Amino acid sequence: MGNNLIDTPSRVILATEVTQPGVTTEIDGARSMLDSLDTMGILPMVKTLAADKGYGATEFITELINQGIAQHIPLLAKPDLEPEPTWKTNTHIPERQAKRDEKVNQVRARNQVRQLAQTNDYKCSQTQRKRIEHIFAEAKVCHGLGRARCRGLLAMREQLSMTAAVQNMKRLVSFMRRTQKATATAGAAVISGASQALRYLLALFFPLKLQVFLRNL
Numbered sequence: 001m002g003n004n005l006i007d008t009p010s011r012v013i014l015a016t017e018v019t020q021p022g023v024t025t026e027i028d029g030a031r032s033m034l035d036s037l038d039t040m041g042i043l044p045m046v047k048t049l050a051a052d053k054g055y056g057a058t059e060f061i062t063e064l065i066n067q068g069i070a071q072h073i074p075l076l077a078k079p080d081l082e083p084e085p086t087w088k089t090n091t092h093i094p095e096r097q098a099k100r101d102e103k104v105n106q107v108r109a110r111n112q113v114r115q116l117a118q119t120n121d122y123k124c125s126q127t128q129r130k131r132i133e134h135i136f137a138e139a140k141v142c143h144g145l146g147r148a149r150c151r152g153l154l155a156m157r158e159q160l161s162m163t164a165a166v167q168n169m170k171r172l173v174s175f176m177r178r179t180q181k182a183t184a185t186a187g188a189a190v191i192s193g194a195s196q197a198l199r200y201l202l203a204l205f206f207p208l209k210l211q212v213f214l215r216n217l
Contacts, residue, residue, distance in 0.1 A: 050125040072125035
């Protein structure tokens with residue numbers, strides 16, 4: 001199963017991952033891709049993460065909150081706000097207190113997601129999430145990702161990565177073409193901006209406030 005992580009405004013594919021159904025989950029793939037962004041130094045720029053309901057587990061939501069990332073993800077729970085759990089007696093056992101704190105943090109995380117789901121930004125993210133569907137449709141129809149060329153996870157990772165590289169090159173060409181048209185009116189400032197965008201795109205991202213979407217193939 002292939003997974004892509006993209007920057008929505010530029011439609012640049014930032015990371016890819018292949019997971020094996022029954023062995024690894026979609027969330028495992030998401031964690032791996034976010035780790036790759038951290039290795040590249042991009043993760044601190046990620047402000048929002050949008051995905052489908054398959055990524056709405058409490059554990060993953062809590063991890064995103066701890067990383068300071070807004071979660072525009074449908075929650076795998078009821079839509080009503082939950083009261084925070086309380087206990088009639090105190091405990092001085094560290095392990096028991098840690099479990100209590102974890103339960104409280106998970107309830108707070110779910111309630112935060114529920115509140116975000118009522119905002120216009122959340123609704124906009126869910127609407128724009130369709131862009132990644134276009135990315136996968138392009139990969140399948142135009143670049144042969146509709147079927148595996150070789151067997152094995154390593155071969156699939158190579159196929160998915162190479163397909164993503166080609167798609168990013170197409171974005172780069174389109175971006176540079178638009179920049180050249182604007183050069184006649186904007187002058188050297190545009191050329192400087194294009195050079196900067198080129199450098200960042202070659203590192204697989206534009207210098208933009210990142211709004212990242214996840215999608216599994």
